[in-house]
Amino acid sequence: MxxxxxxxxxxxxxxxxxxxxxxxxxxxLNDKGRAQAYRLKAYFSDIDIxxxxxxxxxxxxxxxxxxxxxxxxxGIRVDALKEINLGEWEGKSFAYxxxxxxxxxxxxxxxxxxxxxxxxxxxxxxxxxxxxxxxxIIDSTDGNILIIAHAGVNRVIISRLIALPLRDIMKLPxxxxxxxxxxxxxxxxxxxxxxxx
Numbered sequence: 434m435x436x437x438x439x440x441x442x443x444x445x446x447x448x449x450x451x452x453x454x455x456x457x458x459x460x461x462l463n464d465k466g467r468a469q470a471y472r473l474k475a476y477f478s479d480i481d482i483x484x485x486x487x488x489x490x491x492x493x494x495x496x497x498x499x500x501x502x503x504x505x506x507x508g509i510r511v512d513a514l515k516e517i518n519l520g521e522w523e524g525k526s527f528a529y530x531x532x533x534x535x536x537x538x539x540x541x542x543x544x545x546x547x548x549x550x551x552x553x554x555x556x557x558x559x560x561x562x563x564x565x566x567x568x569x570i571i572d573s574t575d576g577n578i579l580i581i582a583h584a585g586v587n588r589v590i591i592s593r594l595i596a597l598p599l600r601d602i603m604k605l606p607x608x609x610x611x612x613x614x615x616x617x618x619x620x621x622x623x624x625x626x627x628x629x630x
Contacts, residue, residue, distance in 0.1 A: 440580050440582065442582065444469035445465045452526065453527070462491075466609060467499065469610030477504070481576065482578070485501055487514065489512060493581045537551075560592070567580075
């Protein structure tokens with residue numbers, strides 16, 4: 434069986450009742466997020482993991498501490514796996530940005546790949562930050578690898594591997610606590626993935 438790369442999104446966080454832009458803001462797991470991490474622990478209980486890599490943001494660290502507790506390995510923190518930097522939009526609600534910065538809000542919807550909020554990153558910039566680290570991670574071992582990161586990070590990795598244009602990355606659902614299984618089809622020399630949980 435080919436080795437697998439398990440690309441996981443951290444558990445749920447509290448970000449208020451309104452939908453907000455949360456990127457590098459360092460929020461901990463909430464109770465539901467911890468329960469999701471325990472569900473992940475159960476999922477991985479019978480899966481051999483050679484190495485684990487995590488975003489250093491607390492929500493990923495907390496998820497990894499629960500998931501890896503019985504694995505005998507620690508997550509290696511990789512700064513490049515931090516979530517997208519949303520600059521001046523960090524922590525603000527979608528409704529606030531839409532009402533106060535309608536042109537910027539509209540541009541992000543149209544130019545999902547290249548628009549960056551003031552002081553922040555675009556998804557193109559995020560992908561340029563993440564992919565060299567991802568390449569080093571997959572070269573680090575021939576065994577199964579666990580990566581615990583964020584919705585944006587996971588989407589830019591998957592989009593590159595399956596050649597999905599970045600403008601379409603929101604078509605890749607990334608629920609809290611989801612598991613994406615990445616594997617190389619050696620016959621066709623291309624990456625495949627499936628999302629479970």
